[in-house]
Amino acid sequence: MTGYSPDIEAAIARTRIDVATLHAQLTKYGLVIWTGGNISGRVPGADLFVIKPSGVEYDDLTPENQILCDLDGTVIAGTPGSDRSPSSDTAAHAYVYRNMPEVGGVVHTHSTYATAWAARGEAVPCVITAMADEFGGEIPIGPFAIIGDESIGRGIVSTLAGHRSRAVLMQNHGVFTIGKNAKDAVKAAVMAEDVAKTVHISRQLGASLPIPQTAIDSLFDRYQNVYGQDPKGALK
Amino acid sequence: MTGYSPDIEAAIARTRIDVATLHAQLTKYGLVIWTGGNISGRVPGADLFVIKPSGVEYDDLTPENQILCDLDGTVIAGTPGSDRSPSSDTAAHAYVYRNMPEVGGVVHTHSTYATAWAARGEAVPCVITAMADEFGGEIPIGPFAIIGDESIGRGIVSTLAGHRSRAVLMQNHGVFTIGKNAKDAVKAAVMAEDVAKTVHISRQLGASLPIPQTAIDSLFDRYQNVYGQDPKGALK
Amino acid sequence: MTGYSPDIEAAIARTRIDVATLHAQLTKYGLVIWTGGNISGRVPGADLFVIKPSGVEYDDLTPENQILCDLDGTVIAGTPGSDRSPSSDTAAHAYVYRNMPEVGGVVHTHSTYATAWAARGEAVPCVITAMADEFGGEIPIGPFAIIGDESIGRGIVSTLAGHRSRAVLMQNHGVFTIGKNAKDAVKAAVMAEDVAKTVHISRQLGASLPIPQTAIDSLFDRYQNVYGQDPKGALK
Amino acid sequence: MTGYSPDIEAAIARTRIDVATLHAQLTKYGLVIWTGGNISGRVPGADLFVIKPSGVEYDDLTPENQILCDLDGTVIAGTPGSDRSPSSDTAAHAYVYRNMPEVGGVVHTHSTYATAWAARGEAVPCVITAMADEFGGEIPIGPFAIIGDESIGRGIVSTLAGHRSRAVLMQNHGVFTIGKNAKDAVKAAVMAEDVAKTVHISRQLGASLPIPQTAIDSLFDRYQNVYGQDPKGALK
Numbered sequence: 001m002t003g004y005s006p007d008i009e010a011a012i013a014r015t016r017i018d019v020a021t022l023h024a025q026l027t028k029y030g031l032v033i034w035t036g037g038n039i040s041g042r043v044p045g046a047d048l049f050v051i052k053p054s055g056v057e058y059d060d061l062t063p064e065n066q067i068l069c070d071l072d073g074t075v076i077a078g079t080p081g082s083d084r085s086p087s088s089d090t091a092a093h094a095y096v097y098r099n100m101p102e103v104g105g106v107v108h109t110h111s112t113y114a115t116a117w118a119a120r121g122e123a124v125p126c127v128i129t130a131m132a133d134e135f136g137g138e139i140p141i142g143p144f145a146i147i148g149d150e151s152i153g154r155g156i157v158s159t160l161a162g163h164r165s166r167a168v169l170m171q172n173h174g175v176f177t178i179g180k181n182a183k184d185a186v187k188a189a190v191m192a193e194d195v196a197k198t199v200h201i202s203r204q205l206g207a208s209l210p211i212p213q214t215a216i217d218s219l220f221d222r223y224q225n226v227y228g229q230d231p232k233g234a235l236k
Numbered sequence: 237m238t239g240y241s242p243d244i245e246a247a248i249a250r251t252r253i254d255v256a257t258l259h260a261q262l263t264k265y266g267l268v269i270w271t272g273g274n275i276s277g278r279v280p281g282a283d284l285f286v287i288k289p290s291g292v293e294y295d296d297l298t299p300e301n302q303i304l305c306d307l308d309g310t311v312i313a314g315t316p317g318s319d320r321s322p323s324s325d326t327a328a329h330a331y332v333y334r335n336m337p338e339v340g341g342v343v344h345t346h347s348t349y350a351t352a353w354a355a356r357g358e359a360v361p362c363v364i365t366a367m368a369d370e371f372g373g374e375i376p377i378g379p380f381a382i383i384g385d386e387s388i389g390r391g392i393v394s395t396l397a398g399h400r401s402r403a404v405l406m407q408n409h410g411v412f413t414i415g416k417n418a419k420d421a422v423k424a425a426v427m428a429e430d431v432a433k434t435v436h437i438s439r440q441l442g443a444s445l446p447i448p449q450t451a452i453d454s455l456f457d458r459y460q461n462v463y464g465q466d467p468k469g470a471l472k
Numbered sequence: 473m474t475g476y477s478p479d480i481e482a483a484i485a486r487t488r489i490d491v492a493t494l495h496a497q498l499t500k501y502g503l504v505i506w507t508g509g510n511i512s513g514r515v516p517g518a519d520l521f522v523i524k525p526s527g528v529e530y531d532d533l534t535p536e537n538q539i540l541c542d543l544d545g546t547v548i549a550g551t552p553g554s555d556r557s558p559s560s561d562t563a564a565h566a567y568v569y570r571n572m573p574e575v576g577g578v579v580h581t582h583s584t585y586a587t588a589w590a591a592r593g594e595a596v597p598c599v600i601t602a603m604a605d606e607f608g609g610e611i612p613i614g615p616f617a618i619i620g621d622e623s624i625g626r627g628i629v630s631t632l633a634g635h636r637s638r639a640v641l642m643q644n645h646g647v648f649t650i651g652k653n654a655k656d657a658v659k660a661a662v663m664a665e666d667v668a669k670t671v672h673i674s675r676q677l678g679a680s681l682p683i684p685q686t687a688i689d690s691l692f693d694r695y696q697n698v699y700g701q702d703p704k705g706a707l708k
Numbered sequence: 709m710t711g712y713s714p715d716i717e718a719a720i721a722r723t724r725i726d727v728a729t730l731h732a733q734l735t736k737y738g739l740v741i742w743t744g745g746n747i748s749g750r751v752p753g754a755d756l757f758v759i760k761p762s763g764v765e766y767d768d769l770t771p772e773n774q775i776l777c778d779l780d781g782t783v784i785a786g787t788p789g790s791d792r793s794p795s796s797d798t799a800a801h802a803y804v805y806r807n808m809p810e811v812g813g814v815v816h817t818h819s820t821y822a823t824a825w826a827a828r829g830e831a832v833p834c835v836i837t838a839m840a841d842e843f844g845g846e847i848p849i850g851p852f853a854i855i856g857d858e859s860i861g862r863g864i865v866s867t868l869a870g871h872r873s874r875a876v877l878m879q880n881h882g883v884f885t886i887g888k889n890a891k892d893a894v895k896a897a898v899m900a901e902d903v904a905k906t907v908h909i910s911r912q913l914g915a916s917l918p919i920p921q922t923a924i925d926s927l928f929d930r931y932q933n934v935y936g937q938d939p940k941g942a943l944k
């Protein structure tokens with residue numbers, strides 16, 4: 001018994017389901033192997049988020065074993081799953097939620113092509129229209145930072161601050177994405193790997209052609225505000 | 237009640253089924269991710285075509301939520317699916333149907349290797365016999381054009397005019413294919429990605445050998461008129 | 473009623489099942505797309521072989537719609553499937569069976585990496601032990617030859633004559649493999665693509681190290697005569 | 709009747725199940741084709757291990773047809789599966805178990821990217837944090853050694869002796885991995901291919917950035933001792 005209102009309890013329950021089931025998209029799109037990668041979702045209306053347990057296999061994830069944390073990344077004792085350790089990237093997720101109130105979901109993977117760019121410390125340039133649509137420019141590269149304190153979270157937030165992109169490469173590490181909710185962050189992770197791969201392959205046989213900035217602006221604006229059945233505008 | 241004859245209504249119903257079910261081939265062959273990519277099919281005997289709704293997930297596509305349009309790309313009000321937005325590439329599909337009466341299906345994807353050639357603004361050269369069979373020469377590269385008016389449609393039609401190919405790369409964007417019907421255009425999309433990939437990989441380790449033009453001509457003619465159980469000749 | 477003995481009829485029936493079901497291995501291992509690729513199997517004890525129909529989708533292949541041919545590649549009238557056209561590569565398969573009596577199965581694909589080497593007219597060098605095991609040396613490159621007469625068959629047979637390999641690349645085209653039976657030829661097709669891919673990738677970042685000829689000989693001999701539960705020695 | 713105690717019989721039975729079922733992970737992650745690759749597991753509390761039979765297809769593997777061997781690699785007569793030949797790599801597995809008492813599982817594959825590095829005789833450098841986590845440094849390259857005596861086993865053990873890595877590339881051949889048990893060795897095989905692929909792709913477009921040794925040490929220590937629900941420290 002944690003004493004949340006019925007509305008918050010319902011929101012927590014929905015977020016547990018979302019986070020648990022969305023992990024299947026990471027395996028479907030080949031972004032993760034074994035127990036790597038993690039998704040979290042902010043609980044709407046509360047200073048809480050739900051995140052994957054550490055080192056648990058994808059087939060074993062259920063709404064009940066996802067872990068509820070406060071925005072400092074502390075596990076909420078007495079809630080389902082709280083007897084296990086949360087993702088080892090929990091501090092980074094928490095930092096993002098504390099510092100980017102518009103963010104409702106965070107995803108982290110070591111997806112192959114994104115990580116390959118990250119290992120060179122190189123941003124993915126915006127040379128295909130799908131990238132302009134989705135990210136409004138390059139996917140930027142953040143600093144090298146190791147796990148264990150706030151340095152990864154700070155690197156994510158400070159790098160994203162200067163870009164429209166919902167994805168950031170962390171040097172020698174992998175990719176973090178943000179979204180309006182967990183599903184939107186998962187979409188960003190899927191698209192980030194796809195464009196990282198396409199641009200990589202394009203570059204293998206020569207220089208790619210630039211897209212004019214005005215066209216990038218126009219594509220981003222249109223995709224955020226017109227595409228789909230219910231566009232709501234850009235995240236940031 | 238839209239007042240079409242029973243024959244046209246039956247043709248619309250068949251086209252809805254074709255277009256909805258053919259999208260599964262795009263995911264099967266890995267040509268699309270998330271909600272990207274789209275297929276349309278002309279309704280035989282009418283100035284109408286059926287196209288995918290915008291931003292809807294592949295698992296949610298049904299015959300009933302495909303969208304019926306006239307050849308200006310206007311949604312036919314009062315028909316199933318007409319309460320939703322059609323694919324954001326509808327104007328390009330409509331332009332092709334208006335200007336290429338022999339075309340019965342159009343497909344658009346951002347498939348990886350085709351898009352990689354497109355980002356360099358480079359045609360795929362015809363150096364494998366499967367490409368001579370299917371496309372009768374190179375897969376040409378069209379202009380950079382952004383969404384929102386007729387410029388993509390014009391780029392497709394004008395580029396295809398000078399080639400036997402049923403596939404065209406649009407610079408920095410992706411690939412459009414045409415066919416006698418929607419299935420034939422899907423086949424062209426599958427084959428275009430396959431040959432774009434094979435030729436890319438071949439080039440990575442050195443120059444590929446050219447195929448003599450007489451052999452290309454002979455292979456294309458034979459494949460269009462002899463291969464399969466019921467060949468009907470080339471589209472164009 | 474074709475007048476074959478009960479033994480031959482039974483052998484034909486078994487070969488139809490083998491050929492029809494083995495096609496699933498080509499899709500499982502990603503060697504073919506759409507209706508490309510074909511498998512045939514010699515009928516033991518008769519001058520006959522069974523081959524895939526032309527341009528039929530993989531999901532639609534059944535024992536009954538495979539096509540029975542004599543060693544000139546002529547369809548045996550009045551047998552199941554004989555109302556349809558056999559694979560457009562039937563003449564090449566027939567040539568192999570006529571000229572290589574030890575061959576019981578033939579496979580043809582345009583698998584990506586094998587075809588990439590073929591488009592450069594380059595043999596795959598034997599730099600990994602799995603290749604020494606399976607092919608006893610390089611996968612050789614045959615001539616450019618177009619479909620429609622015996623030139624593909626002649627190219628396959630003459631190129632294989634100088635090599636231990638059960639696989640041959642045909643320039644600008646794809647790969648043909650042979651085996652003791654259809655399944656053995658399918659295994660060769662799967663392994664040929666795998667080693668073509670591995671050696672390609674190895675070469676992308678520098679020269680691969682050669683394997684001494686004595687080691688290649690020793691590995692090939694051992695694999696053909698010791699590996700598995702019931703080794704029977706090399707094909708040729 | 710082999711005269712083992714009930715406890716040992718139970719341990720053998722569990723190891724048979726583990727080894728048989730873990731092979732499905734090799735196909736799931738695309739590390740093997742056809743009948744290539746093999747897994748073994750040491751029987752806890754006994755000088756025995758269980759290994760895959762030679763040349764048997766993955767779909768046909770069952771606990772009962774796995775093969776029980778002593779640490780010389782000799783099949784234990786009269787036990788289930790003992791009428792068949794064990795994996796042709798049995799001598800190498802046995803050598804590892806005899807010489808590395810901490811090892812409870814061994815895996816061998818010809819996975820594509822690992823084998824590509826092996827064909828150049830090149831170690832995979834530690835330039836991504838996932839590799840520091842899992843392997844604590846580079847994946848080293850061992851000598852060229854052919855099958856048939858103890859030379860492969862000796863190459864594995866002597867190469868691993870100087871490294872934290874649980875994976876070793878064998879020149880021109882493939883990869884061997886070790887673990888606390890069979891599952892842990894399978895995880896190492898999956899991760900080894902993943903990082904071999906990512907680092908390969910990163911290198912294709914330029915030099916990757918090094919990770920400082922102190923960061924590698926810190927990441928390895930943390931991953932072995934903190935990650936997951938029940939960390940037990942590094943293998944070696």
